[in-house]
Each structure stands twice: as structure tokens, then as C-alpha cells.
Amino acid sequence: MSELAAVAPTSSALRSTSRGVAPETMWGIILVIPYVLVFLVFVVYPVAYGFYLGSNPESFRKLLADPIYQRSIVNTLVFLAVAVNIKLILALLISGFFVHSQRWIRWISVLFILPWAVPSIPTILSFRWMLNSEWGMINEVLFRVAGVFPGPGWLLTPELGLSSVILVHVWKYLPFWTLILLAGRLAIPRDLYEAAEVDGASGLQRFGYVTWPGVKNLYITSTMLSTIWSLGDFNSVFLLTGGAPLDRTHVLATLGIRYAFQLTDVSTGVAAVITALPLAVPLVIYLVGRLGKGAQA
């Protein structure tokens, strides 16, 4: 008989089955109940309540007619397209530096991780002060070194403001994705690189034929995940520009707060956030599907 043959059920299990739920199943249910309750209370209920709050069609009509909302959609798409891609491309390149094992490179990697490790609020506020057009550090240096006065308004035009937001976002989250891609690189067997070197492959060829095939799936998955997370990045905009000037640098994450608590229109605030779902949900579904295929491989 095969070793994989199912073990014949014991007589006690047979007795439980015939009376109701098996003890193992009962214990499983009991141990899962706390998780289910927490999930219902802290996930299902708030999401359902959110949908209820944002279910007024008038809120969506108001949103669509508001130029600030229209601008926020554009800002969100630009933010995602530019910030995520700059971040991941840089992470891929920089991970190639940190893959080396010299001690001084490891020390640099510790410093490199600090932006991600330090809390958002003090760091982004520090950027806000550094970028202040009157007394910020950057314009102060420009004045002292090159006599530039008044200095550039880093947060004073919508274009520069959004660019500053992207810069801060990349600075903050680049270390995390660099670590992820570094782990992917380290999983590539060293002998593939040795074989490539023996065959006379250049650095670019080694990247194209060894590294990239090894990290491609991880890179694409990281890009999807970073897009989903960046869709909810509230701090970078709220703390740096606050949506200014003229509410032109809002993204959907901050716009919801503007409607809900500045304009005291909670329904429209939630509706603004709901309109991000057509972007977020397909990404999540695709990502989960991708991860599922990866697990089966």
C-alpha cells in the first residue's frame, strides 16, 4: 500500500463524525473566531460604514463638477507614475551597489536605510522647512553661495510643489524597496555570474541575462505593491504642501480629508476616497493572482 495512502480514520474520529463536528474542527473554529471577530469589527464594519457614508450620489456629482477633484485625479496619476517608477528603478540600480560585501558598503547601507526608519512627521516637516522659500536651508545656501534672492519657490507653484512631494516620497521609501530588490539579487546563484564571466559577458550583459531574469518577477510585483501603497500616501502631500498652492497639489488621499474636515462634508470626503477604488482593486486582484501563480510554481 502506498505510504501516501490516507490513514484509516480512528474509531473515535468516526464516532465524532457521526455525532457532529470533529474535535479538531471544533478547535479550529474556536481558534479562528477571534480573528474573524477582529476582521469583522475592524475591517468589514468600517469599510461597510465608509461605503454607506459615501453612498450619496449627490456627493459624486459634486466631486465630478469640482475642478480641484479633477486636478487631484491628474496629480494622483502623475504621482503614481513618476514616483513609483523612479523609486523602483533607483532601487534596482542601488541594490546592485549594496550586493557587494565590503564592510564600508554595509555601513553605508545602514545610513541609507535611515530615511525609511525615521518617523514620517518630523522628517517631512524638516523637508518643508528646508524648502521654505524665505528662510529654508536650501535657499539660504543659494543666497550665501550665489547671491540668489529671492530663491526658487519650491512649494509655491503647483508643478514645483508636486515635484517636491515626489522627491520626498522617493527619498522616504526608496530604502525599503532597495532592500527588497537586494534580497532578490542575493537569491540569484553566484555560479550563474561566474559562468557568465567565463563566457566573457560584460557588466551590462550580466545584468540583462542573469540579474534581470532573476529579479524580474520581484520587480513587477514590487511595482504593483508600491503603486497600491503610494495611492494611500497621505503624509507626503499633507505635511509638505498641505495641498497648496490653491489646493493644486492635492491627491485623492488628502482630498478626502479636505472635504470631510475642512469643508465639513464627510459624505463627499468618503466619496473622494471611494473613487480611488477602481484603480486600487484591479491592482490588488492582479497582485494576489500573481502571488498565487508564484506559489503554485
Added chain:
Amino acid sequence: MKRIVALALATGVAFGATAALAQEKVVVWWNKGFYEAEDKALLAAIDRWEKANPGKKIDLTLIPLNDMLTKTVSAIEAKNVPDIGFGWVYDLQSSAQWAANGILEDVSDVVLPLKDKFLPNVIPSVTMMNKRTGKASIYAMPIHMQTMHFHYWGDMLADAGFKDADIPRDWDGFWSFWCGKVQGALRAKGQRVYGIGWPASTAASDTYYTYYVVLGAYGVSMVDADGKLRVGDSATRDGMKKALEFYVKIQTDGCSPPGAISWTDADNNNNFHNRTTVATPNPSLSIPGKHLDDKNDDNYYNKVRTVVWPDGPGGRKLAYPVAVKQAVIFAESKNKAGAKSFMATLLQPENLKPYVEGSLGRWFPTMPELANTPFWTDAKDPHKSIAHRQYTTGQLAPFPTVANAAFSALQNENVFGKAIGRIIVDKWTSDRAIDEMIARIKELGS
């Protein structure tokens, strides 16, 4: 043994619960003061009320300014409101709309018994229209108030080669003095300073507050006492346009930091304190108050100065827009009787006095008997004495929200800051910007 322990525990819980139930609770959400003395005065008033009302307890939560409106709006949405709410921004952002929508409790029975104790502008400021009943009534309780002051650094003025007596008192002369003469003189010495810190952003309530002062200087009122809009007539539109052009000119002439287009309410203070600006308007005495709190007597008594605003164009006497800070009781509050009882106690002069004075002059009292005290009238205090003069000898004007609740929404959107930004950022003409502003005022306010 186990049974005895269980019985003892159950009895203790039951006693505790019974004791808690026996105590009547009044839930109070109160804006946390900037200074310890404010909160201490409030706690003392609570203590007095509780002693006078055995079995009744105030459940107090002190909430920082930035969180107050957020929490209140959330509570209203969740239909789980406190019995009393007091936020410094309620009057500017929400209470008129709440009253209009029937969210607030009528508190005439709390305020009217004290009506002879208040300054003349106070009761009208807390009288609001309820659209559901079709009647105006008192829906808020006045705690203290603010108006727009003007501060400058006396030492920077001296550094520019001028004295206090050189400051012109006419409208055009006053502004060109700071923008042209003082700024010019200091820039000639290599100082990277600006004459005036002039709020110009949609993110700052200071922007529309200052614009209201300028509107008053130009003799413009956007709404009449019955709440009817005046923005449709050409004379009002012309006045609003002139006020807007004047407002923007200070920025476009380079007299105010370019960053003012993105300022929040704290930024004109910060730019003044770090001496980026020589002078600034500010709606409260928080600027000198900071130096008093820091015990920097040199700055408070010598260097920082407060001066009354100049006369408007053509010698018109300025009417200072006054914002009365309001506590409210909600229509869905669970203990309205207890809330009214506590507020009736807090509004007594002997309780309000230490609370208002605890703010180091930031807020002005709503009652003459609290205003006409040495705390405010001592000429040795260069700031409070000026504020006293503004309130008692100047004209006081209510905010437009008092007559027309839609101005809460217009202020929240900051249509006034938007018009300013349209000209500065988008390079619109003033005609185009004013027409957009007026269209939005009509859309919400009619």
C-alpha cells in the same frame, strides 16, 4: 473559596457601576488652551460647579485646536455628540451651518439672563438662523473673542531709520511706509526682509479675515443684516474688486514673502518671530503673547509693538470684524440640562475672568466688566491697552457668517484666498477673479 471571591468581585463591580450610574455626567469637549493658566481656570470652574451640584460630574476632554473640528464633525456624523463642545474655529467654520441645519440646541435660556453683561456686538454674533424652524435664535454661548491687530518690530523700524511717530495714519501712506520706506531701507542694508507678512493662501483663515478688514476699509459689506447678499450690485462689486486689487498689490509689489501664497495660520506668526517680516496683521494677541509666555520682557514691552489700524481710504473709520468664540450644546446631546447648568456657571464673570485672562491677552473678554480692568487698560502694557482701545472706541463689525450661514462654507473653501491666488498664481485679471468669487458666493449664499 472560589465562590466567595467571585461574589466579592461581582459585588464590587455592581457597586462601582451603581455609583457611576448614580453620578450624572456632562460630557464636555473643550479646546485645549495654549497656556496652562487657561486650562487651570477651566478646571477650577468645573470644580466649583461640581461642588455646587453634588452627584453631577463633568467628563472633560481637552482637545488640541487642530483636532477639535475633526472630532466634532465625526461625532455629529456618528450621532454620538458630547453635551458641550467648544472649539476656537466653530464660529468661523461650522456653528452657523450647524444652527441652520438644526444640529444645535437653542441656548437662549443660558445666554439671555446674562444679556446685559455682554458687549453690544456679542449677542448678535451668537444669534443664528435655523432653517428648519425658520426662526433666528441663540444657538451658541460666547466665551471670548478676537479681532485683527497689527504688530511690528520697533527695533527693526529703528534700524530702518524711523520712529513710531513716523508711521502714517492714512491708508495709502501706512502701507507704502512699510512696503516702500521701511523695507527699502532695510534691504539697502543687506537685510533679506519683507515689510509686511500678508497672508495670501487658501489654507489660512487669516487670509479671509484680513480681506474682511480691507473690505471694511473700502466700505464694503457683502451681506445685509437680514442675510441678503449685496454682491450682485455694481457698487459692492466695485468695492470688492478695489479691496482685492489692494490686497494682491502688497504681494505682487514684493512687499510680502512669496511663500505667503502657501501659508497656514501659524506662518505669518513664524515669519514675524524669525524677523523675516517687519510687520504683520494677526487676529488675536498671540504674537506678543508668545513673548510674554517666554518671559521675554524686552521683546514684549520694548521691541514688539501693536498699533491700531490706519483709517480707510478717504478717511473712513475702520470697522473691526470681530469673531466671537462659541461653545455649543447639540440637539442630540444626552444631558442638555446638565450642560446648560454648567455653562450658566462658566459664563458668570467670576469664572470667565480667570479663563480669559489665562490666555495672556490672546482673547478679549465679551463683557465690559471683564474688559475694563487693569489687565486690559494698564497703559504700561503696550499690546492689551491697544486691543482695549480697538474694542471699546473702534467700530466692531460681525462676521458675515452671523447674517448668512453660507459664509461658513465660503470661508471653509476660502473663496477669498482663491481669488487672490487666481491673480498671483494664474495671472488672472482682477475682474475675472472677482466674478468667479461672486459667482460662488451667490451659488452658496442665495
